[in-house]
Amino acid sequence: MLMHQGLGLETFNDLPRRKAVHALYECCCSVAWASRVADGRRFSSRTDLFAAADSQLAELSDSVVDSVAATLPEPSKVCAAMDRDTRGALGTAARAYEGRFGYAYVSSRLFDPEGFEPRDILVDLGHRLDNDDRTERTVMRAELAKINHGRLDRLLGPEGGWPPY
The missing domain is CATH 1.10.3330.10 (Oxo-4-hydroxy-4-carboxy-5-ureidoimidazoline decarboxylase)
Structure with missing residues (x-):
């Protein structure tokens, strides 16, 4: 806050x-x-x-x-109302992302004042895992700019x- x-x-x-x-x-x-x-x-x-x-x-x-990205909450910890399975799936996907790219997943959707659909985050994570390193770095910085x-x-x-x- x-x-x-x-x-x-x-x-x-x-x-x-x-x-x-x-x-x-x-x-x-x-x-x-x-x-x-x-x-x-x-x-x-x-x-x-x-x-x-x-x-x-x-x-x-x-x-x-990367240090700035590390200060942002993991998707599985953003919404307390998520069920355990959804929370687990988001946590697993976020860890896979970090393992693949070496930095935390950043999405402006997690900060939408209207909330977000966990399924949309899972789909986005899946698509972004297919990016090459350079493309994903560009996407991540653009998402960080939106959060800013x-x-x-x-x-x-x-x-x-x-x-x-």
């Missing part, structure tokens, strides 16, 4: 660097990424912030991105941010 939510773009732009880095770290769990995005402020729009976030994510080494966008969107909140209490 994000501590910084609904700041609005102007407030985010005006944060001291230390606080901006902290708020961004909550979105991506990479000090390098958060620092670089914070240093790119003043953003004139959300689109500019998202573009900077994507650009800085693309600049991170695979090992840093969702978190950045919550960080900013509605246009203008929420009123201060």
